Amino acid sequence: MKNELFKQLEILSANNNEIGRRSFLKLLVSAGIISTIGVNDAFAYSSNAKGKIVIIGGGAAGLSMAARLTRWLDDPDITLIDPSDRQYYQPGFTLIACGEYEPDEVWKEQKDYIPDGVKWIKDTVVAVDPVAKSVTTTGNEKINYDFLVLTPGLQINWDKVEGISLDTLGQGNAHCIYDWNGAQKTWTAMQEFAKKGGRGVFTDTYTKLKCGGAPKKICLLTEHQSRKQNNRDNLQLDYFTASKALYDVPYFTPRLEEIYKERNIPVSLNCRLKGVDTQAKRAYFEKIETKGEEKIVTPFTEDYDFLHFTPPMSAPDFVRDSGLGWTEGKLAADSWVMVDKETLIHKTYPEIISLGDVAGIPTSKTSAAVRVQVPIAAKNLISLMEGKEPQEKYNGYAACPIVTDYGHVLLCEFDYDKNPCNSFPFSMLDTSKELWPAWLLKKYILKPMYFYGMLRGLM
Numbered sequence: 001m002k003n004e005l006f007k008q009l010e011i012l013s014a015n016n017n018e019i020g021r022r023s024f025l026k027l028l029v030s031a032g033i034i035s036t037i038g039v040n041d042a043f044a045y046s047s048n049a050k051g052k053i054v055i056i057g058g059g060a061a062g063l064s065m066a067a068r069l070t071r072w073l074d075d076p077d078i079t080l081i082d083p084s085d086r087q088y089y090q091p092g093f094t095l096i097a098c099g100e101y102e103p104d105e106v107w108k109e110q111k112d113y114i115p116d117g118v119k120w121i122k123d124t125v126v127a128v129d130p131v132a133k134s135v136t137t138t139g140n141e142k143i144n145y146d147f148l149v150l151t152p153g154l155q156i157n158w159d160k161v162e163g164i165s166l167d168t169l170g171q172g173n174a175h176c177i178y179d180w181n182g183a184q185k186t187w188t189a190m191q192e193f194a195k196k197g198g199r200g201v202f203t204d205t206y207t208k209l210k211c212g213g214a215p216k217k218i219c220l221l222t223e224h225q226s227r228k229q230n231n232r233d234n235l236q237l238d239y240f241t242a243s244k245a246l247y248d249v250p251y252f253t254p255r256l257e258e259i260y261k262e263r264n265i266p267v268s269l270n271c272r273l274k275g276v277d278t279q280a281k282r283a284y285f286e287k288i289e290t291k292g293e294e295k296i297v298t299p300f301t302e303d304y305d306f307l308h309f310t311p312p313m314s315a316p317d318f319v320r321d322s323g324l325g326w327t328e329g330k331l332a333a334d335s336w337v338m339v340d341k342e343t344l345i346h347k348t349y350p351e352i353i354s355l356g357d358v359a360g361i362p363t364s365k366t367s368a369a370v371r372v373q374v375p376i377a378a379k380n381l382i383s384l385m386e387g388k389e390p391q392e393k394y395n396g397y398a399a400c401p402i403v404t405d406y407g408h409v410l411l412c413e414f415d416y417d418k419n420p421c422n423s424f425p426f427s428m429l430d431t432s433k434e435l436w437p438a439w440l441l442k443k444y445i446l447k448p449m450y451f452y453g454m455l456r457g458l459m
């Protein structure tokens with residue numbers, strides 16, 4: 001019965017044609033996973049507002065915005081700037097890194113997702129002049145806008161971990177799943193490590209990061225992989241977090257901490273990875289503690305056989321250089337875009353709207369958050385174009401399905417106040433615990449939802 005269900009879901013989610021798309025959406029509606037109201041809402045809105053819209057970045061947020069705005073505006077004038085040939089479903093990187101997805105399952109051609117009528121400039125933005133309302137690209141093209149959608153995602157600062165770079169990823173068995181190639185190398189190395197045994201060291205980072213759950217997931221999956229290989233006793237696993245707690249959403253934290261205890265994975269708090277000696281297989285850390293006003297920094301090293309690390313992340317440099325980031329508060333250091341956390345409109349330049357990973361808002365950077373932000377941002381942008389006050393408000397919804405083993409997921413969904421909020425039909429179940437249906441959602445449903453629904457502006 002279970003196997004038959006898996007097979008059906010697998011066939012539907014692999015089928016990338018129009019019939020496959022429709023069958024998949026019907027299945028989601030009939031299973032109560034998405035509502036017909038939600039899909040109908042994607043069509044039941046229109047405006048004759050005018051203005052030239054430029055979108056910087058065609059990822060989860062930029063493409064979804066392009067699709068919504070194209071449908072909702074009677075006479076859209078949209079230019080999208082993005083250098084990438086490929087559109088990656090990044091949450092799938094974790095499933096590549098544990099052998100559940102093939103690498104080529106997680107990307108599609110970018111050109112197939114640019115809505116009809118949208119002009120695509122295949123280039124990288126290097127500057128925005130928010131006063132002159134223009135954007136400059138590496139090709140030195142200057143593009144003027146009336147309204148700007150700022151969705152370039154975030155920048156991974158590989159150079160901030162000394163001794164390793166994106167190009168040398170994998171050397172000295174130091175791995176990172178925040179890159180498509182890196183995820184593939186992780187899978188090869190993780191299997192070998194689980195078979196052979198030794199010391200596994202796992203880290204997160206001290207900046208805001210996309211999918212804060214990803215470093216924890218790969219740690220737990222490595223542990224389970226070693227049990228699958230009947231070799232758990234020969235592995236010592238340690239998790240080092242830069243935060244003061246393993247997780248900061250109270251509804252889910254107790255169970256996550258319990259899982260780490262049950263699996264015998266000690267968690268060290270307030271530890272920042274500074275560098276890696278890949279020859280010696282040694283990781284350099286700093287433990288940062290505060291006593292009153294005093295900050296105490298204690299350096300230490302950890303030898304490893306397998307390392308999974310997470311580099312610091314920030315807004316792309318051009319955001320900082322163009323003066324679009326926060327200038328004060330916690331979000332200023334990494335220059336996250338200074339938007340109102342409810343309307344997503346820039347606080348200084350009201351013709352700029354920003355969402356997705358680059359947005360300076362106090363929630364988790366996930367594509368689940370993007371899914372909820374898009375209709376709000378699109379409606380608010382249209383209100384601005386119509387000269388009206390934006391009415392839509394974002395409540396900070398984000399979700400992070402923490403894969404706790406092969407077969408279970410702790411489906412963390414929450415808002416700005418860190419209150420749990422269910423958007424999937426699991427309210428009958430105890431969502432503070434890991435669930436098998438949530439694994440089905442993660443493995444079979446979220447990816448086609450992304451490609452068929454979200455990027456098409458349907459959900």
Ligand SMILES: Cc1cc2nc3c(=O)[nH]c(=O)nc-3n(C[C@H](O)[C@H](O)[C@H](O)COP(=O)(O)OP(=O)(O)OC[C@H]3O[C@@H](n4cnc5c(N)ncnc54)[C@H](O)[C@@H]3O)c2cc1C
Pocket residue numbers: 056057058059060061062081082083084089090091092093094123124125126151152153154177178179210211214316318355356357358365366367368369370399400401
């Ligand atoms: C390993 C991993 C696991 C994850 N797991 C989950 C998960 O389980 N659940 C979840 O919801 N989310 C997860 N995420 C996070 C999710 O993928 C991101 O939050 C989401 O993709 C953000 O969308 P975005 O549009 O802001 O950025 P992106 O999707 O990254 O898109 C940014 C786009 O901007 C373009 N761009 C960048 N710079 C420029 C420039 N200067 N000029 C023009 N274009 C530019 C890029 O080419 C890209 O196409 C995960 C991410 C990773 C890496």
